[in-house]
Amino acid sequence: MSTESREIQGTQEEKEEGKVREIPLHNLDMRRLIQLDACTRCGECLLWCPVYDQDEKEGIIPRRKVIDFLKIARSQQGFLAKIMKSERVSKSLKSLLGTLFRHHEVSHAEIGDFVRNLYECSTCGQCEVVCPAHIDTVNLWEDLRRLIVSADYGPLESQKALEKSVKAYDNPWQQPRAGRTKWARRAKKDKLIQDEPRNIKKKKGKVLLFLGCTASYDANVRQVAVNTINILNALDIDYGVLGKDERCCGSVLLRMGDPEHGRLFRENIRQFNGLGIDTLISSCSGCFKTIKQDYPKVETLNFEVMHTVEFLARLLEQEKLTFLNPVEKVVTYHDPCHLGRATRGFDAPRTIMNAIPGLRLTEMPRNREYSRCCGAGGGLKAGYPDIQNRMAQRRVREAEETGAECLVSCCPFCFQGLNVGIMARGSHLLMKDMSSLVAESLLGYDVFEKAAKEAEEKAAEKARKKAEKREAAEKKETTECKSPEKVGKNAEKDSEKAKKKAEREAERAKKKAEREARKKAKEEAVA
Numbered sequence: 001m002s003t004e005s006r007e008i009q010g011t012q013e014e015k016e017e018g019k020v021r022e023i024p025l026h027n028l029d030m031r032r033l034i035q036l037d038a039c040t041r042c043g044e045c046l047l048w049c050p051v052y053d054q055d056e057k058e059g060i061i062p063r064r065k066v067i068d069f070l071k072i073a074r075s076q077q078g079f080l081a082k083i084m085k086s087e088r089v090s091k092s093l094k095s096l097l098g099t100l101f102r103h104h105e106v107s108h109a110e111i112g113d114f115v116r117n118l119y120e121c122s123t124c125g126q127c128e129v130v131c132p133a134h135i136d137t138v139n140l141w142e143d144l145r146r147l148i149v150s151a152d153y154g155p156l157e158s159q160k161a162l163e164k165s166v167k168a169y170d171n172p173w174q175q176p177r178a179g180r181t182k183w184a185r186r187a188k189k190d191k192l193i194q195d196e197p198r199n200i201k202k203k204k205g206k207v208l209l210f211l212g213c214t215a216s217y218d219a220n221v222r223q224v225a226v227n228t229i230n231i232l233n234a235l236d237i238d239y240g241v242l243g244k245d246e247r248c249c250g251s252v253l254l255r256m257g258d259p260e261h262g263r264l265f266r267e268n269i270r271q272f273n274g275l276g277i278d279t280l281i282s283s284c285s286g287c288f289k290t291i292k293q294d295y296p297k298v299e300t301l302n303f304e305v306m307h308t309v310e311f312l313a314r315l316l317e318q319e320k321l322t323f324l325n326p327v328e329k330v331v332t333y334h335d336p337c338h339l340g341r342a343t344r345g346f347d348a349p350r351t352i353m354n355a356i357p358g359l360r361l362t363e364m365p366r367n368r369e370y371s372r373c374c375g376a377g378g379g380l381k382a383g384y385p386d387i388q389n390r391m392a393q394r395r396v397r398e399a400e401e402t403g404a405e406c407l408v409s410c411c412p413f414c415f416q417g418l419n420v421g422i423m424a425r426g427s428h429l430l431m432k433d434m435s436s437l438v439a440e441s442l443l444g445y446d447v448f449e450k451a452a453k454e455a456e457e458k459a460a461e462k463a464r465k466k467a468e469k470r471e472a473a474e475k476k477e478t479t480e481c482k483s484p485e486k487v488g489k490n491a492e493k494d495s496e497k498a499k500k501k502a503e504r505e506a507e508r509a510k511k512k513a514e515r516e517a518r519k520k521a522k523e524e525a526v527a
């Protein structure tokens with residue numbers, strides 16, 4: 001049995017005693033309890049769930065999760081559960097009550113199944129959009145995960161590294177804190193940005209750019225950070241970053257049900273509130289949703305929170321932003337769950353893409369609130385990488401069918417997630433972040449392409465000079481060999497060598513003749 005199964009299903013001791021750990025239902029908001037009862041079991045969610053689409057397991061359907069949770073709750077809480085647990089009630093009475101009221105004692109194995117099903121969900125919110133009973137499912141799943149974690153049944157073993165990393169290093173990628181600003185030094189060296197972004201604590205700015213862990217640490221996603229910096233510089237925005245003082249937004253902890261997210265939220269809120277900023281912007285949809293929607297549940301924010309695309313769309317509307325350079329590309333757009341369904345940020349990205357000359361947007365059949373999740377969020381990628389891979393491939397297939405050359409999104413998590421599908425399918429699609437299109441139109445070129453071209457030209461120039469040098473050296477040698485003076489000198493050397501050789505051979509022949517003469521004389525004397 002795996003550690004995961006062991007942990008979820010309980011220790012041997014607990015099993016032998018027939019005990020299951022109690023889920024602290026009293027921590028669940030009354031609203032959630034009402035919502036659990038509001039499910040009509042209509043099954044509409046089944047038709048839309050992107051995880052069920054790839055893994056047709058009955059237990060992962062929202063209505064099944066609701067039924068299973070209620071079963072656990074009824075078995076552990078309430079008047080009947082108390083009677084069934086009481087040592088003062090006889091076994092025969094318990095048996096009678098159990099039959100009469102259909103009381104079912106849930107086992108470790110049943111709780112284990114429920115926990116695995118609860119975490120096989122990307123918290124994409126699609127079920128919430130289609131639910132006729134308007135059940136606030138994403139918050140419901142997150143609250144249930146919190147109960148599960150407090151009863152020590154979750155998260156899954158494979159998700160624990162993410163949690164531990166956030167707590168130990170302030171980022172989910174197990175990278176040292178000091179490495180958070182490494183991307184900027186590297187980008188400057190590679191000539192992708194002119195200067196490293198200014199620290200907001202040193203040079204007060206009115207806009208804080210919250211870069212987020214994925215764009216800061218994942219080298220494959222650095223285009224998000226690089227392009228955002230170039231855009232803000234091109235537009236002369238008075239902004240700054242937190243540099244090494246930036247910490248994870250805590251989204252990972254919240255989505256997986258770790259109660260420590262509250263501490264991280266409070267620490268970040270106090271830091272942000274103390275900066276005297278007007279606006280916080282982020283190019284990460286996950287960070288944006290967490291700071292905008294989840295932080296205010298903990299403490300009040302004294303600034304506005306916007307996704308970078310919304311900030312740019314506003315500048316466009318205020319005529320402070322004009323796209324002059326064409327970007328001749330056919331693209332399709334993937335709405336990130338956290339910007340789209342969660343905060344209804346559907347228009348800003350499309351407004352921007354439509355304003356860029358030369359750019360043609362071709363939509364996938366499932367777009368806006370029906371955008372098919374790539375599976376990167378909610379801890380699903382860590383818990384069920386195979387399912388995430390298949391979900392990403394499904395979305396990439398849909399993107400390929402539009403005939404686009406680029407798949408665009410505005411979230412580093414989606415960037416990573418969709419790239420899994422592009423690689424797995426060997427797709428022709430090029431993954432791009434929205435910031436890359438904006439920067440290209442503002443600057444008139446793609447900084448990565450320009451830097452790569454310059455590096456290629458530099459390498460070619462170096463190789464050319466080296467070849468020239470080698471050729472010159474060879475030529476010099478050949479020329480020297482062919483000059484009359486050199487030819488004469490070489491001939492002299494050769495004849496000298498030949499003369500010495502002849503002298504040595506004559507000397508050897510003379511000595512040999514003398515030896516043979518002495519030998520003959522000796523033999524004659526003996527005779």
Ligand code: SF4
Binds near residue numbers: 050123
């Ligand atoms: S949130 Fe998304 S993945 Fe989770 S159950 Fe609902 S539709 Fe399925």
Ligand code: SF4
Binds near residue numbers: 043044046130
């Ligand atoms: S769509 Fe809503 S009401 Fe219908 S089964 Fe799913 S969760 Fe229940």
